[in-house]
Amino acid sequence: MEPLEQLKDMSNRLSHLNNAEEAKSQTLHLQTDCPDCGGSGWIWSRDDNGIPYCEECHCGIRKKMILQNQLQFAEMPDMYKECRFSNMKSSVYQLPESKEIFIQAAKAVKYWLENIQQMQKQGIGLYIYSNTKGSGKTRLVCSMANEMIEKHQKSVKFTTSLKILDEIKSTWGERGKNAENKLISDLTYADILIIDDFGAESGKDWINEKFYGIINGRYVDKKTTIFTSNYPISRLKYDDRITNRILERSLEIPFPEESVREHIADAMKQELIKKIQGGENGKQA
Numbered sequence: 001m002e003p004l005e006q007l008k009d010m011s012n013r014l015s016h017l018n019n020a021e022e023a024k025s026q027t028l029h030l031q032t033d034c035p036d037c038g039g040s041g042w043i044w045s046r047d048d049n050g051i052p053y054c055e056e057c058h059c060g061i062r063k064k065m066i067l068q069n070q071l072q073f074a075e076m077p078d079m080y081k082e083c084r085f086s087n088m089k090s091s092v093y094q095l096p097e098s099k100e101i102f103i104q105a106a107k108a109v110k111y112w113l114e115n116i117q118q119m120q121k122q123g124i125g126l127y128i129y130s131n132t133k134g135s136g137k138t139r140l141v142c143s144m145a146n147e148m149i150e151k152h153q154k155s156v157k158f159t160t161s162l163k164i165l166d167e168i169k170s171t172w173g174e175r176g177k178n179a180e181n182k183l184i185s186d187l188t189y190a191d192i193l194i195i196d197d198f199g200a201e202s203g204k205d206w207i208n209e210k211f212y213g214i215i216n217g218r219y220v221d222k223k224t225t226i227f228t229s230n231y232p233i234s235r236l237k238y239d240d241r242i243t244n245r246i247l248e249r250s251l252e253i254p255f256p257e258e259s260v261r262e263h264i265a266d267a268m269k270q271e272l273i274k275k276i277q278g279g280e281n282g283k284q285a
């Protein structure tokens with residue numbers, strides 16, 4: 001074997017080893033009685049030259065672990081964990097114009113999800129806005145996040161702009177500059193970043209500086225960002241360097257100006273009741 005090939009081979013094996021170590025440390029809360037891998041997700045073998053290597057176990061626990069890790073990493077609010085894009089219906093809106101705006105938005109989002117590889121390659125994200133609180137924007141982006149994690153194994157991070165600023169403030173003082181840089185680099189690193197309620201705060205200089213750091217970092221790396229906001233991009237209070245970056249890489253999608261928080265809660269209750277009754281009927285049949 002040539003040195004380069006050996007090096008590649010070594011690096012390959014090392015990365016598997018590291019993965020196996022990681023996998024072991026993560027099985028604590030994911031018990032399995034798989035007889036082949038003992039719950040680690042990896043199986044060791046030797047190749048023709050007697051060199052050990054390891055393979056993913058067929059039991060599928062590795063995929064489950066990855067999914068769980070990605071859901072943990074995403075940090076979505078609990079109430080949106082079960083939301084799926086396919087469950088979002090225009091019927092929760094009462095006003096005809098809301099239904100129409102929702103249908104148009106859903107079409108664009110569906111297309112974006114179906115072409116996610118292409119969208120990511122080009123760094124194209126979405127900017128979903130409506131002035132009305134409770135119009136379903138957060139629910140929409142969390143539904144998208146669940147779908148991207150489950151169907152496309154993407155690393156998705158959910159945050160709000162207030163949370164970003166709070167975390168930055170909390171690193172001032174005792175934890176120092178390094179902690180702040182790590183947070184910013186985490187936000188820059190996620191394949192897909194969701195920033196909910198963007199533009200909720202004033203355009204103070206330091207805030208402009210921080211957001212520019214994050215958004216420009218993602219722009220340069222062609223990473224996809226999804227925003228929700230109460231304002232269209234043109235009405236954001238941040239400076240032009242930020243809004244121009246966002247404009248260039250986001251499809252701006254208006255969302256209905258109607259609060260559906262209560263309607264959605266009702267619809268979910270109805271669905272639950274239907275499920276329970278359906279289950280009972282099923283047993284009787």
Ligand SMILES: [Zn+2]
Binds near residue numbers: 039041
């Ligand atoms: Zn196994």
